[in-house]
Amino acid sequence: MATPEPNTTKRADARMNAAAIVDAATRLLARDPDASLADIAREAGVGRVTLYGHFDSRATLIAAVVDAAMARAESELSDVDLDGEPVEVMRRLLAASWRLTHRHGALVQAAEKSLSSEDLHEAHLEPIARMRTLLERGRSAGRFRDDMPLAWQITTIQDILHGASRAVYRGEHTPDVAGELIEATVLAVLAPPTGE
Amino acid sequence: MATPEPNTTKRADARMNAAAIVDAATRLLARDPDASLADIAREAGVGRVTLYGHFDSRATLIAAVVDAAMARAESELSDVDLDGEPVEVMRRLLAASWRLTHRHGALVQAAEKSLSSEDLHEAHLEPIARMRTLLERGRSAGRFRDDMPLAWQITTIQDILHGASRAVYRGEHTPDVAGELIEATVLAVLAPPTGE
Structure with a gap:
């Protein structure tokens, strides 16, 4: 050599x-x-x-940390089986997303404080694209409500995941309970309205 | 004189x-x-x-700005009639909360970036107490689901309001459409599950 x-x-x-x-x-x-x-x-x-x-700067370093974390996340998320009944796929995708979000702990808060809303969006383009494909399929199949903009549903799901991360960091829920709450809440948000 | x-x-x-x-x-x-x-x-x-x-410091000033904004918000929110059917009261309270959140524009983002999760919570104690009272009443009356922790429901509602503020700032929705989406989303999160 x-x-x-x-x-x-x-x-x-x-x-x-x-x-x-x-x-x-x-x-x-x-x-x-x-x-x-x-x-x-x-x-x-x-x-x-x-x-x-x-x-x-601190912001430049945090941007690099987020890029690296999202690249690792992407390699795990791409293992999630996206075929099958949309609600079941959503359960799998949320469980994997929460596992990854939770593993990064307070990094989520550091990123939200340091990066602009646009940079955070940029960093999540691949998970967003995957979620969008699943939402479109579920909406067409009548399993998810389609009377709300897709972009709204996507950011609501992200906000629920990130909110769970902050709540667990504050000690309000265990990670397992938070995972169950995320699933129940997101499925409630997406369920087609039944009328009263 | x-x-x-x-x-x-x-x-x-x-x-x-x-x-x-x-x-x-x-x-x-x-x-x-x-x-x-x-x-x-x-x-x-x-x-x-x-x-x-x-x-x-910038953080000290932003904390003072948030305190002043929350004090003004509190005087408007305390005008909301909290008597009546819980779902209807929730609609009124969400509409007033969104009007106030939206009026403060990007200040919401400045506060989220500058203040700790605890300080933000501290600044929202009065709106949180009001929301908690309404949620408890609606849960007892069987109008809101009670199989999730109250704290989770409260932070989810806050996250949806703040997420709407960022989405409007990014130009994704008009303030009026965001108001409708907030109402539909929060009521879906709170609705007692019907089973499938």
Whole structure:
């Protein structure tokens, strides 16, 4: 095996440092949404100068953390079987989405505080597209109500998932109970109205 | 009329300045959730030193803006007639809550970004208490489902109102359509399950 050129090694080191910083930030922000850049540098075992060399602000770093988290989430969500009766598929998709949301703990709050509404939307494009396909299929099949805009249903589902994450962080519910509440609430929101 | 003591005048001026800064911040943050302290000082017609004399950080100022906004909201919400059939009362209370939430525009986002989950909860104690009383009455009367924790129903309603505020700010719905969607969604969340 050839010895790599010094520059290649440096670039590889830099990539490893950046990855280590993103990993450390993911761990720390999951516990403490207000963790500072200094805290994150310490957790990553790098100096602040090194950290600033990769990420020029807390917002830039959090954006990178969210991108990495969403990429991992995407690889798990793409395993969910989307075939079958729409309500059953929705149950599976919500359960997987909640597992992933909950695993990231307070990172959800750090992201909501640090990123703009547009950037958060941007980061969720793939889960949104998957949810949209399922909602369209369920609406056509008469299993979900279609008298509300799709965009409203999608953001309501996201808001319920993120609200559950904050409620669990505040200690109001266990993660398991929150999972059941998410399912019951979202299915109630989507159920075709029966009239009174 | 006696001439006020110089110190009294100074204190009165300081109170007026603080009120002018809070008013200016309320106007500006409603349009731009990322408005800086320098922007707010300019809008209020005071120097940055004066502003920092009253509010030592952006978070402190936003907390004061939210307190003032919630106090005004409280005086309007307390006019809502809470007697009568719970579903009808809920419609009235949601309509008034949405009018107030929407009037504050992007301030909702500024507050969510700047304040902790606990501080936001603290600021909403009176509307939460009112909503709780109505939910308890509707649950006892069998008009709202009681197989979910009250705290979950309350935060879900808040999340739906705040999510609507962000969606209107992004231009996805008109305020009137958002009001209808809030009502339909919250009533669906609260309706006792009928079984399939």
